[in-house]
Each structure stands twice: as structure tokens, then as C-alpha cells.
Amino acid sequence: MSELREKMKMDMELKGYSPNTIKRYIGHVSNFSKYYDKAPELLKEKDIREYLHYCIMEKKLSEGSVNYINSGLKFFYTITLNRYWNMDKIFRIKEPKKLPSVLSxxxxxxxxxxxxxxxxxxxxxxxxxxxxxxxxxxxxxxxxxxxxxxxxxxxxxxxxxxxxxxxxxxxxxxxxxxxxxxxxxxxxxxxxxxxxxxxxxxxxxxxxxxxxxxxxxxxxxxxxxxxxxxxxxxxxxxxxxxxxxxxx
Missing domain, CATH: 1.10.443.10 (Intergrase catalytic core)
Incomplete structure (x- = not known):
């Protein structure tokens, strides 16, 4: 994934993403690829759905973490690979809204x-x-x-x-x-x-x-x-x- 990694990094830099976001997005795509032991460009919509489901049900990640992974994968497929992203099939998980602590x-x-x-x-x-x-x-x-x-x-x-x-x-x-x-x-x-x-x-x-x-x-x-x-x-x-x- 070295060439794709560099291309994705350049794409995010051109869009003005922060170094921290770039690092995390690339990490999420790399973990996704390792999960299937396949190059990410070979993986399809079904694989993305199953991986996000795994992150929710097996890894027990928070809603925000899963949505962040979703965003990283979406950037890779839509911008770096220029592929269609079906939002009706690969949707974001609803995050709970919690009231913040208030200090006296x-x-x-x-x-x-x-x-x-x-x-x-x-x-x-x-x-x-x-x-x-x-x-x-x-x-x-x-x-x-x-x-x-x-x-x-x-x-x-x-x-x-x-x-x-x-x-x-x-x-x-x-x-x-x-x-x-x-x-x-x-x-x-x-x-x-x-x-x-x-x-x-x-x-x-x-x-x-x-x-x-x-x-x-x-x-x-x-x-x-x-x-x-x-x-x-x-x-x-x-x-x-x-x-x-x-x-x-």
C-alpha cells in the first residue's frame, strides 16, 4: 500500500488536513487492510460494511470512533481511489448526545x-x-x-x-x-x-x-x-x- 499511502497522504495535505488527522486516517485504512490481509483497493462495499460492524460488535468501539473510521475509509475510496461511496449502504452510526458537566x-x-x-x-x-x-x-x-x-x-x-x-x-x-x-x-x-x-x-x-x-x-x-x-x-x-x- 506504499504508493497508495503516499497518494492518500498527498490528497489530504492538498485539502489542508491536520497532521494528526492524516496520521489517523492512514492508520484506519491500514488496519482495515490488515483485517482482511488484502490490499485495500481489492476490497468492496460488502467488506467495508462487515468491518464497521466488527468494530461495533466485536471491538466495542464508541460511536465516535466508528464514525471516524468510516470517514477515513470514505476519504480513501472516494478521493484517493475515486470510487463511488454508497451512503445508503455504508452509513454512519448515530452518536448519543450527552449534556456536558457544568461547574459552579x-x-x-x-x-x-x-x-x-x-x-x-x-x-x-x-x-x-x-x-x-x-x-x-x-x-x-x-x-x-x-x-x-x-x-x-x-x-x-x-x-x-x-x-x-x-x-x-x-x-x-x-x-x-x-x-x-x-x-x-x-x-x-x-x-x-x-x-x-x-x-x-x-x-x-x-x-x-x-x-x-x-x-x-x-x-x-x-x-x-x-x-x-x-x-x-x-x-x-x-x-x-x-x-x-x-x-x-
Missing amino acids: PEEVKSIFDVTDNLKHRTILMTVYSAGLRVSEVCNLKITDIDSKNMQILIREGKGKKDRYSLLSKSNLEILREYWRIYHPTEYLFSGNGRTDSITPRSVQKMLKKSIKKTNITKHVTVHTLRHYVESFIMVSLRLNPCVTSNYF
Whole structure:
């Protein structure tokens, strides 16, 4: 599959897919080929259906994982091999919609209170205050902080689109304190002894470490912290137009 692998890789690069998506899609096609011990171009619609069924019933993969495999195979057959994809026969599995965990103002405050490391607290507060995705806070550069206009530039966010987010006064204060101590050079947040950007996994680990120090039993992710500010502000403004947050 080496030539086809390179062709599929080029097809995805031409479409602007992320390196992570390219790696995962190629991996799914490779696993599909290994399952039948045949070159993927020799496999048919029936084989695809049976493999997806195997992933659901035997491997017990989640709906999202199965649909991701479906997408990888669909790209390979429709774009790389230029074949017809019968959506009436190779359909996506319906994914359940679950309500996200919601944190109270006290719970959000407790997370910051137990985060003793200044860099970690600054990262988490920036996610919370500016409503950033984990990849977005990792890729922030010093030049993205616009204190004059009180805004943060997010480069190539979701959909590879640039956008601005608000920079709160308290967020700016802790960013300045952080800069005075750490003196970052290019990326705002880097790993210890490094100059490249911190990894999303590192941010997730620091949040998990802080959660363990609190009494919070809910399932909390960086995504939860990011979306909390939106719902809290909307509810707070309806209840009390003068309400403010200790951290925003």
C-alpha cells in the first residue's frame, strides 16, 4: 500500500488536513487492510460494511470512533481511489448526545485556588477567561496578546480561522506576572527548559492534577472550563446585571 499511502497522504495535505488527522486516517485504512490481509483497493462495499460492524460488535468501539473510521475509509475510496461511496449502504452510526458537566462559580474558583504553580494557573485562567480550546492556548505567542485593545488573537482556530477573544483585566494582570517571572521568548507557554509550545496533553494533566486537590467529583476537562464562562456570564447577567466574577 506504499504508493497508495503516499497518494492518500498527498490528497489530504492538498485539502489542508491536520497532521494528526492524516496520521489517523492512514492508520484506519491500514488496519482495515490488515483485517482482511488484502490490499485495500481489492476490497468492496460488502467488506467495508462487515468491518464497521466488527468494530461495533466485536471491538466495542464508541460511536465516535466508528464514525471516524468510516470517514477515513470514505476519504480513501472516494478521493484517493475515486470510487463511488454508497451512503445508503455504508452509513454512519448515530452518536448519543450527552449534556456536558457544568461547574459552579465556587468550583471554578476552587480549581484556581489549589493551582499553586503560577504557569499552570495562568494557563487555566486564560482558557477560562478567554474561552480558548486547549490547542489554542498551547499555540499562543507573546505577540498575540494585545493589551492596548484588550484582546487576544487566536491564529488558525477551529476551521483554520483566525479570531479575536476578549482579554479581561484580571487575565492581563496574571499574564504580566507570569511574564515577569518566566520571560517567554516566542510561545507564551512552553515546557520546562524548552522554547516550543506546551502540549495539549500537558495542559490536560495540569487540570487533572488540580481537580484532584478539590472536592469536585464531576467529569471536568479543559473543554468544560472553556465553556463554563459563556454559560455563567449569560445566567449571571439575567439574574443580576451587576454581578462580577473573581477571575474575570
